[in-house]
Amino acid sequence: MTFADFxxxxxxxxxxAIPLFAAFICPAVGRISTTARNVWVMGAMLLTxxxxxxxxxxxxxxxxxxxxxxxxxxxxxxxxxxxxIPIRIIFTIDPMSAFMDIICAIAGVSVxxxxxxxxxxxxxxEGYYALFLLMITGVFGMVSTGDIFNFFVFLEILSLASAxxxxxxxxxxxxxxxxxxxxxxxxxxxxxxxxxxxxxxGQYNALNIAMIAQRMQFTLLDRIALVFLVAAxxxxxxxxxxxxxxxxAYSMAPASVTAFLVVASQxxxxxxxxxxFTLYNVTLNCLVVGWIIIIxxxxxxxVGVTMAIPQKDIKRLMAYxxxxxxxxxxxxxxxxxxxxxxxxxxxxFGFTAMEGGIFHIFNHAMYKGLLFLTAxxxxxxxxxxxxxxxxxLGHNMKYTMIFFIIGALAIAGIPPLNGFASKLMIxxxxxxxxxxxxxxxxxxxxxxxxxxxxxxxxxxxxxKLPEYAEVKEAPLPMLIGMGILAAIxxxxxxxxxxxxxxxxxxxxxxxxxxxxxIASVLGGA
Amino acid sequence: xxxxxxxxxxxxxxxxxxxxxxxxxxxxKILLGINILExxxxxxxxxxxxxxxxxxxxxxxxxxxLMVLPTPQALxxxxxxxxxxxxxxxxxFAMVLHKKYGTVDxxxxxxxxx
Numbered sequence: 096m097t098f099a100d101f102x103x104x105x106x107x108x109x110x111x112a113i114p115l116f117a118a119f120i121c122p123a124v125g126r127i128s129t130t131a132r133n134v135w136v137m138g139a140m141l142l143t144x145x146x147x148x149x150x151x152x153x154x155x156x157x158x159x160x161x162x163x164x165x166x167x168x169x170x171x172x173x174x175x176x177x178x179x180i181p182i183r184i185i186f187t188i189d190p191m192s193a194f195m196d197i198i199c200a201i202a203g204v205s206v207x208x209x210x211x212x213x214x215x216x217x218x219x220x221e222g223y224y225a226l227f228l229l230m231i232t233g234v235f236g237m238v239s240t241g242d243i244f245n246f247f248v249f250l251e252i253l254s255l256a257s258a259x260x261x262x263x264x265x266x267x268x269x270x271x272x273x274x275x276x277x278x279x280x281x282x283x284x285x286x287x288x289x290x291x292x293x294x295x296x297g298q299y300n301a302l303n304i305a306m307i308a309q310r311m312q313f314t315l316l317d318r319i320a321l322v323f324l325v326a327a328x329x330x331x332x333x334x335x336x337x338x339x340x341x342x343x344a345y346s347m348a349p350a351s352v353t354a355f356l357v358v359a360s361q362x363x364x365x366x367x368x369x370x371x372f373t374l375y376n377v378t379l380n381c382l383v384v385g386w387i388i389i390i391x392x393x394x395x396x397x398v399g400v401t402m403a404i405p406q407k408d409i410k411r412l413m414a415y416x417x418x419x420x421x422x423x424x425x426x427x428x429x430x431x432x433x434x435x436x437x438x439x440x441x442x443x444f445g446f447t448a449m450e451g452g453i454f455h456i457f458n459h460a461m462y463k464g465l466l467f468l469t470a471x472x473x474x475x476x477x478x479x480x481x482x483x484x485x486x487x488l489g490h491n492m493k494y495t496m497i498f499f500i501i502g503a504l505a506i507a508g509i510p511p512l513n514g515f516a517s518k519l520m521i522x523x524x525x526x527x528x529x530x531x532x533x534x535x536x537x538x539x540x541x542x543x544x545x546x547x548x549x550x551x552x553x554x555x556x557x558x559k560l561p562e563y564a565e566v567k568e569a570p571l572p573m574l575i576g577m578g579i580l581a582a583i584x585x586x587x588x589x590x591x592x593x594x595x596x597x598x599x600x601x602x603x604x605x606x607x608x609x610x611x612x613i614a615s616v617l618g619g620a
Numbered sequence: 621x622x623x624x625x626x627x628x629x630x631x632x633x634x635x636x637x638x639x640x641x642x643x644x645x646x647x648x649k650i651l652l653g654i655n656i657l658e659x660x661x662x663x664x665x666x667x668x669x670x671x672x673x674x675x676x677x678x679x680x681x682x683x684x685x686l687m688v689l690p691t692p693q694a695l696x697x698x699x700x701x702x703x704x705x706x707x708x709x710x711x712x713f714a715m716v717l718h719k720k721y722g723t724v725d726x727x728x729x730x731x732x733x734x
Contacts, residue, residue, distance in 0.1 A: 244695055251702045258709060268720030272729050275647075275713045282654055282706050283641065289661045289699060296692065297668040343732045 104169050106150040107162035107186040110196070110235045111249075113143045118228035125221035133211055136224045140207045143231065144200035154193035155601060159615040161241065162186040172616050179617075181303045187241025187616055190601035194453065195238035195365050197598070198460045201583065202358045203231050209468055209576030210351040213475055223263055223349075229256035230355060237362045241616060243295065243374075244302045246366060247288050250331070253359055254281040261348040261356075273347035277340040284327035291320035291327075304373055305616035308609055313378040321379065324370045325387070331363030334425060335394040338418045342402075345414030346480075350471020351576075353410065354464035357417055361456050364421065368428055368606060376609035377436050385433025392425030393532065396539045404546050408480050409470045412550065413463070416506060419539060420459045426536060427452025427521045430528045435607065444524040449603040450595060451520030457599070458513040458587060462505035465580040469499040472569035472577070473554060482553050489555035491566045496555045498577045503551060505584050507544035513584050516591035626667035633660035647714045647724040651707060658703040665696045 102109065117139030125132040154160050162169050164184045172181045188196070207227065214220055233253025240246050258281070262274035294317070296302060299310040311317065330337035341360075345353045371384060399419025406412035431449030434440035472495045473488065474480050489496045505512035508519075518540060526533035568574075587594055605611065633656055640653025669692030677687040714724050721729055 244698075248698060248702070251705075255705055255709060258713075262713065262716070265716060265720070268717055268729075269731055271713050271716045271720070272732055275710070275717070275729070276732075278706075278709065278713070279641075279650065279654070282710075283657070285702075286654075286657050286661055290664065292695075293661065293664045293668055296665075296695075300689070302691065347732070 102146065103149060103153060105162070106146050106153070107160065107188055107239055108164065109146045110143065110150060110239060111232055113139055113146065114228040114231040114235070118225045118232065121225040121228065122221040125224075129220075132221065132224065136228065137207060137211065139228065140203055140231070143235070144204050147196045147200035147235070150188060151193040151197050154188055154190055155597065159187065159189040159605070159612070161188070161616055173618065180301065181306055181616060184245055185241045185303060185616060186239045187305065187612070188239050189612060189615065190598075190605040191365070191368075191453070191603075192238050194457070194598055194602040195362065196235065198361070198457055199231065199234045199238065199358055201579070202355055202460050202464050205576040205579040206351050206355045206464065206468070207576075208579070209354075209471070209573050210349075212570040212572040213351050213471055214349065217264070223260065226256045226260040226263070227352070227355070229253075230260065230352075230359060232256075234359055234362045238365050241304050242302050243292055243304055243307065246304075247285065247292060250288065250363070250366070251285055253362065254278065254285065257281075257344075257356060257359055260352050261344050263352075264349060266347065270347040273340075273343035277344040280330060280337070280340050284330050287323040287327040291323040294320040294323075303616065304369070305613045308374050308376070309613045309617060311375060311378050313375065317375075321370070321375065321384075325367065325384075328363050328367040328370065329391055332360045332367060333395075333418050333421055334391045335398040335418060335422075338395065338399070341418050342411050342414040345417060345467075346408055346411040350410070350467055350474060353414075353471075354467040357463050357467070358460050360417075360421065361424075361460060364424060364456065371432060372435075372606045373609055373612050376607075381435045382433050385429050385431075385435070388425050388429030388432060389532065392422040392427075392429055393535055394422070395419060395425060396422030396536065400539050400542045400546065404542065404549075407482050409473070409482055409485075409550065409554070410467070410480055412482070412546065413466050413470060416466075416543060416546070417459075417463055419543065420455070420463065420506065422539070423518065423521055423536065424452045424455045424459070426525060426532065427455060427517075430525050430532075431603070431607070434528070441607075444527040446600075446603055446607070447520055448524035448528065449607065450599045451517050451524060453602050453606070454520060454591075454595060454599045455514075455517040458505070458517045458584070461580050461583050461587070462502045462512070462514055465498060465577055465584060466502040466506065468573070468577045468580065469495050469502060472573050475573070476566050476569060477563055482550065485554045486557045486563075487555075487559045488563060488566065490559050491563065492555075492568050494574055495569050495577070498574075498581050499551065499555070501581045501584055503544075503547035505588065507547060508540045509544070511585075511588045513587035513591065516588055516595075520595075626663060626670075630660050630664045630667070633657070633663065645725050645727050647710075647717070647726055647729075650726065651710045651714070654710070655703065655707060658699065658706075662696045662699055662703075665692045665699065668692050 124135040233249050236249030258274045258278035262271045295307050299307050301307050333341040396419050399415050403412050403415035427448045431445045434445040505514035508514045522533050637653050637657035671688050674688035677690040
């Protein structure tokens with residue numbers, strides 16, 4: 096077996112193993128020199144991203160990949176002497192998981208590149224990078240695993256690492272307060288998830304998602320488990336009315352981390368979709384659960400944007416917009432779920448709605464990451480996050496301003512940027528489902544635009560302020576980090592159709608196709 | 621009835637834990653409430669793994685076809701380890717907050733608003 100084969104076969108394990116190993120070695124490497132540490136961290140991230148792309152390529156060209164830990168062959172899910180039960184921990188990477196892997200890899204590389212200079216002034220960075228790599232581990236693990244208890248473990252790794260990194264710059268206690276709020280809610284959510292896992296195990300003697308899905312009876316206990324999982328994961332992804340931690344955590348975390356926290360929230364969103372589509376699928380009352388998700392989405396959109404408008408802190412404002420944008424994804428996928436049992440409606444607009452919602456996950460991670468990074472660059476240069484104290488920065492920070500414009504237009508859904516591509520799919524399909532929902536979605540977009548015009552005006556426009564006369568452009572690594580994201584925002588906006596055909600449509604179909612998921616793990620259909 | 625005793629205990633512990641988390645204002649007490657909730661889940665998992673007349677899954681002692689699956693015990697062990705990490709992190713947050721704000725009362729730890 097050649098080295099290349101080894102990498103391809105073991106890609107799912109390496110995806111988690113590389114960042115985990117690098118995270119714990121990072122403090123030791125940091126003792127040698129700062130450069131060695133930066134090279135180590137960046138090298139580990141690039142290697143992980145490369146593995147993620149190789150894995151995603153395999154999945155999109157030759158179908159779902161499964162990886163069984165500790166088995167004699169990597170794809171031997173059900174050993175002959177186990178009586179048809181998958182007894183080992185299994186990673187199941189279907190196109191939806193591969194799609195999330197790509198998002199995490201791109202965001203991870205650009206955010207880490209940005210961190211190398213945005214954090215360079217601070218001390219004790221070994222712990223910072225170690226926690227960051229643990230977050231990467233958590234997200235890759237959550238989106239790749241095919242075992243529900245494993246999902247819980249990676250969720251906890253992600254929560255612990257995120258809380259630690261949010262509180263990392265104590266900031267007079269404010270950052271710790273934000274992290275505490277986030278962490279207590281996360282822990283309560285995790286306890287609910289563990290209860291749900293216990294309920295499944297008690298009934299079906301299985302922890303493998305495919306196995307539980309195959310045996311699913313939808314008893315009263317399963318309904319309770321569904322409520323626990325939906326509540327906990329909706330809280331983790333920051334949907335209204337469980338969004339209270341989002342603005343605090345997003346605004347107090349270091350800017351580079353915030354851009355990645357967006358991806359972390361979307362890993363929870365992935366978990367939510369995985370639960371309703373793969374674990375339950377048509378056994379549940381799709382219309383009711385679909386409407387619950389739609390209502391969560393609509394509430395998030397409206398409350399998020401209305402809370403964003405009066406904010407004076409630039410990162411807090413963007414955090415509320417993140418809540419609002421999460422609503423679009425819930426709306427799109429919720430509509431897809433609501434018509435799931437009905438083949439005619441599903442092919443008429445259900446799949447388009449799901450594709451729109453899933454495509455929006457990708458686009459949101461890119462433009463929202465970009466916006467948080469520009470906010471970070473501004474704060475890095477002028478040292479305040481108060482919008483009222485900013486002004487005239489367009490004279491000195493031209494590239495940052497251009498990146499901000501790209502991000503702001505994308506979030507408002509202005510063509511030809513990527514936000515428009517996915518929002519258009521959501522508008523069109525949701526309009527066929529229920530016109531009022533589509534109109535609400537459009538109004539929220541307009542309010543988003545209004546809010547960002549205000550921010551743009553107060554940060555970049557106007558005469559040069561005397562106190563900021565000496566402000567310089569952001570350093571080059573930060574610009575490269577933002578540049579990667581901005582390039583993707585534009586590219587995906589100009590050519591959305593190939594992306595939808597190659598990545599998004601397979602992901603949406605994999606999500607809706609419960610039988611295919613079960614068959615890929617357990618064999619047979 | 622006696623069979624259900626562990627599950628009744630789980631419900632009672634969950635209730636006590638939730639009330640503690642929601643009603644108490646002291647951060648340390650909230651953490652204790654979370655720990656009680658964690659114990660409830662652990663008890664739930666362990667009780668699920670009990671089979672009457674089952675043999676502990678130790679290879680040298682048990683006949684090879686009659687062992688109880690050790691999965692719930694493994695889950696519980698993992699969950700306990702995660703619980704320790706959680707407690708350590710919340711306690712360190714409480715220490716920092718006490719140093720900076722001079723209180724661990726969550727009604728006074730409210731400087732982030734809006």
